[in-house]
Amino acid sequence: MGYRIGAAKNMIYSNFAQLYDDLMEPAIYEEWEQFIARLTGKKDMTILDLACGTGRMAVKLAQEGYTVTGVDLSDEMLALADQRAHSQKLTIPLLQANMTDLSELAQFDMVISCLDSLCYLQNPQELKRVFLQVAQHLPAGGLFVFDVISPYQTDKIYPGYTYSYTNDEQAFTWESYSGEQRHSVIHDLNFFVEDKKTKQYERFTEIHHERTYEADYYLKLLLESGFYKAKVFGNFGREEIKEQTTRFFFVCHKK
Template sequence: MIYSIFAQVYDELMDTEVYENWLTFVNNNAYSGKKLLDLACGAGQLAVMLAKEGYQVTGVDLSSEMLALADERAREDDTKIELVQANMTDLTGLDQFDVVTCGLDSLCYLANQEELANAFRQVFLHLNQGGTFIFDVISPYQTDVIYPGYMYNDTNEKRAFVWESFEGQEPHSVVHDLTFFIAKDEENNLFQRYEETHMERTYELKKYLELLTKVGFKKIRASSEYGNNEIDEKSTRFFFVCQKL
């Protein structure tokens, strides 16, 4: 994947309100301290915002390209965050934290329930007693009803972006085909084409609750709309706040 291309375009397209809402969601639910691990931190938008709020942030991502972008963003904002390349299913060697966050359905990129359970187990092991795990996932309604047939296009003088989504082979899964045309010269006469395929998978609410309980979380709250609403049959995203007691 050309993560750097996707990250730059994604930054341009993503409504900053999403990160502001996530920041509020974390502030409202981070009960136990300021030492925070941001899993799948990507290009570092949320990690930098959290650091500016006074959290001691460690950002983890599997992609070195994403981490390079996160480091660049932190330096530009004169903000200190620690960045670590790691898979969320194996956080061996990392410290203990008061809060762990994983936003923007990053957990849905894990291939199966075993990987998801491993990620939950790793989070639990690296949380201090009383610590909080805050994350979101897309819902089966999003994968089964909203995404299939979805298309989004965005263009400007320097690039064009096409996003198409299709139903995946596994239950509650979706395939995103992304195509980029990026200008190669200053006159914007030549464009390079890049393609990426992203696959996401989610589960029914009861499965998430079952896996979280099995790894040891005792207090689990699930909601929609950043904790502001109850989950119903048309909720597109589940938000979780889990405490290690």
């Protein structure tokens, strides 16, 4: 499960971007790349990675032969993405923008948004605004693929959820509890990072809010936004969704 932000209005990563990046599991990006490959069947495509974060997905897709552009609201995330691209000797355009306003961007064959970035949007109006923006930057038949956490995840799994991670230099705790809005959750993240000089640990805290909706509501907004065909799946497109599906994967075609 992801805890990347870097996308929604007023919800950007701070100086802890590198810490988040260290905690993300590489396997999820491999799953996403295989998912995209199954959908497209070809590599000569332009892809916009919406809320690209530290660039792991963008770099992986570029290494596979896709032409990728990354967009994120967080300059800290984009700085890490730029470092990652250069370390792999790749040139990837990385642009700072809010996903609710993509007016300065060109068209792409495909737009993706990974790791529930859309769940950091504050309300349905912002969500639909993003869908409309994406549709405007796709050609007829263009693909929009994204994932979000499900109401089962926010309502049943996350409340009371705890996670901790420790190594020789830092410690991390994650606690989740229900938000005030329906199908919303609040994540309380705490980092304890060692100061190399003093050998003391400094604590950093961030509060993250996520919100999701029923699958049918996403489909309704997508159809209203110009996607003539939109389907939802579980497990990276391999399964139909069920009552206990924790993450929805949407595959949408523009009219």
